[in-house]
Amino acid sequence: MKRAKLIVVAGLALTVISNTGTIAAQHDPGPRPVANNATPIPYSELSTDLKSFFSDAMTDFMEVDSVTGNLPGEEGVGLGPTFNGNSCAQCHAFPVVGGSSPAKNPQVELATLDGAMNTVPSFIAETGPVREVRFVRNPDGSPDGGVHGLFTIRGRSDASGCELQQPNFAQQLAAGNVIFRIPTPTFGLGLVEATPDSTLQANLAANRQIKSQLGINGTLNTSGNDGTVTRFGWKAQNKSLMVFAGEAYNVEQGVSNEAFGNERAAVAGCVFNGSPEDTTKMLDDQNSSTGTAAEMSSDLVNFAAFMRFSSPPVPGAMSGSATNGANLFNAVGCGLCHTATLTTGKSKFSGMSSVPYHPYSDFAIHHMGSRLADGVSQGAAGPDQFRTAPLWGLGQRLFFLHDGRTSDLLQAIQAHASDCGNSRFRFGGNTSQSCGSEANDVIRRFNSLNRSQMQDVLNFLRSL
C-alpha cells in the first residue's frame, strides 16, 4: 500500500515537473507582421453606398477631439471634463484603425497635450497597453464598477478656469480598488450584431453534455430594457454598436451624445459646451443640408457604421502546425466556448444576411475564477464573469485579457484557470460551482498536451 502511494506521488510530481517544463519550453510566436500601408477595409459584400459610408465614417472614427474644437487638427468638440483618450482611433489602433491597443501607449503624451496638467498614473506605461480604470467600490463600500477618467482637461489652453483634479489613483491602488480594461477590437462587428439571439442561444445549448462534464456553463447577458441578448464589451454588457459607441464616446472621451446625453463629471467650471455635444447635423461642414449619410450623421452613428461595416480580421496562412493546432484547440475543448463559426440572420444591410463568420466566441459570459475576476458587475455579468473573448484577429494582437496584463499568449491561456480562493474580490451569492473558472478542466487538458502539440495550438491562434 505504502509503495503504491509512493508511486502515485512520484507520478504526480513527474507530471508537474514535465508539464512545467513543457509550459516553459513553448513560446508565443508573437504577432504576425502588419503591412506598412495596411488600412481598415469594408466588408467585401457591402453595396457601393455602404462601402463609401464606411470610408467616410472612418474619418469620424479618426477625428481628434478637443474641448471646444478650436484647436487645429483637433476639430472634434467635447473632450472631457474627464477622459482616457481624444480619438477612437487613438486606442483602437493596432494592427490598423479599429483594432486594439498599439505598441506605444498614446495616453502618456495625452496627459499633457495642449497644456493639460495631468500626471501619468503608475499603471500607464509607454510600452504598456492603453487602459481605462474602474473602481470596484465606492468610498462607502457599495459597488461602483464605473469608469474613472484617467485625465482631466485642467490646464489645457481650451479649458481656462477648469480646476478639476484627477482621482487619487495611488490611494485607490493601495486600497486594491482599481481594475483595468483595454480596448476591444472592432472589426467585423456588423456580423456579430446581425446574429439572431436564437442562434446564440442554440449555440450555447449545443454540446451541453460535454460542456457540463468539463464544468462549462455560460449564460448570455441580456438587456434590462428589452430582454434581448447583449453582446459587446468585455462583459457583453452592451446591446448594440450604437450603445457601445455612445457609452465609449461619453466615458472614454467625455463627449456627451444622443445615446448618452449627459456630461460626466459635470462641474460647472469645466463644462464648455451644450449637451449633447455630438448630434445629428442639420447642416454639414459646408453649410449644406444635403450631405452624405456620414456628413449629416452624428459622430456616434458614424462610429457605429465604421464598426458595423468593417471587414472581419483576415487570418494568416495556415501552416501544417497551425492546422494541427486547430484540431487540438477543438479536441481540448477550447472551441466549446470559443465557437469557430456562427451565422448571421436576415440583415437589412446588403451582403450581411445568412453569412457564416468565424469569431471564435459564443458571446456568452462565463465564470473565470479568481485570477481573472475584476469584482465588477455589468448587467447579468457578475464579478468573475466575462464574455468569451472573440479570438479572430488574435494573430495581430499585442496585449491579452481584459486588463492587458500580458503580451504572452501562453500566459493568457494559463490565466483562464483558477479557483475561487485567492481573489481580492468577493463573489456575493455565487455557488461553489461558479466560484472557480469554467475553463479549469479545459486548461488542464491543454496542459496535458505535449510540447509540440501546445506549440501547434499557439501557432494556430497566431494564425487567426
Add this chain to the structure above:
Amino acid sequence: MRFSAVPSFSRCRPILAIGVLWLFLTSMWAQGSPCGPSPEIRSQIEKATVVVSNPSNFDQALAPLVALRQRYPNDLWVNERYQDAVQQYGIEGHVRGLTEEYQVLSMQHPDDPTYSYLYSRSLMGRNTSAAAQQLMEIIKDHPDFAPAHGSLAEIYASAVLHDDSKEKTERVRFLALCPEGEVKRPPTGLPDPSLLVDQAESLLAQNGDPDRVVALADQGVRDDEWRLQRIRPFDWYSVDYKRQAQRQLQAKYWRLWSIEVRCYRRAGRPAKAARVLATMDQRTASLYSTRDPAYWDALALVTRLYEEGNQKELATQKLKSMQDFLAVHPDPRRSAQLEDLQKLTEKR
C-alpha cells in the same frame, strides 16, 4: 376647517387690504423701485463689482456678488447684477446652471413676476426668442412691470431679434414707467481679441527672451479661447460671426506653435522644437483628411519651419505635397508662394 367657520370675507377686507399693502411696501423696500436699486443697494452693488486680475477665475470674480446675493436674496437689482456677472465671467456650465437656478426659483414663486422676469432674463442671449416670449407673458399680466419692457427693448435692439418698431414701442413704455431708465444694446462687454501673440512675434524679432516670448504667445491664445467662451454659448452672435472668431483663433494657434518652434531652436532645445513641429505636421495632415481650407496655409508654414531648421529632406517632402495639392487645386497666389519656398530651399 370649513370656510363658513372663518369670519366673513367682507369683514376681513380692510385687514386683508392693509396686509397686502404692507407686503407690497416691504417687498418694495427689499427690492428697491422697479426702475432701479435703492441707494443702499446701489452702493453695495458697486462695491461688489470688482475688477478681477484673472477673468477666467470664475469663483474669484463672483465671490463678492455671491455674498451680496446671500444678504439680499430677493433683491431684483442684486440678482440682475449677479446674472450679468455669471454671463460675463462664466462658461457654458455656469450659464446653464444660472438658467436652471432661476427656473426653479420661478417655479417656487409662481405668482411673483420678479422671479418670472429673472428667469426670462437668464434666457436672454441664450434662447433669446424664448426670453422675449416669456417677457411678453409677464407684461400681459403685469403691464406696468417696467424691467420686462426694458429687457424687451434690449432684445429688439439686438441683432438676434432686431425690430426697430418693437424696440421703440417697448422703450417708450419703459421710459414712461422709468424716465431715468436706460436701454442697453446687447451684447455688451465682449473683450477685444488679445494682442499678446503680436507682441510675442515682435519680441521674437527683437531677439527677446525665448521663454518670455512663448509665455506671451501662450497667454494670448488662452485669452482668445476665453474670449470665444463669451461668444460660443450665446445666440446674440450669428453662426458666421462665431465661425469667423474660431478661424481667427485657429490662425493664432498656428502662430503660437511656430513661435514655439523658433524659440526652442533659438534657446538650444532642438528636441522640443522638433516635437512641436512634428505635432504641427500631424495636425496639418488631419486638416487634409477633413478637407479643411486652412490646410494650405498650415502646410506652407510647416514647410517653412522645416526649411528654417535645415531639415531639407522633410522640407522637400512638404514642397512635394504642396505641388500635389496645387495640381488638383490650381491657384496663382499659392503657386507664387510655392515658388518662393522652393527658392529658399534651393539656396540653402
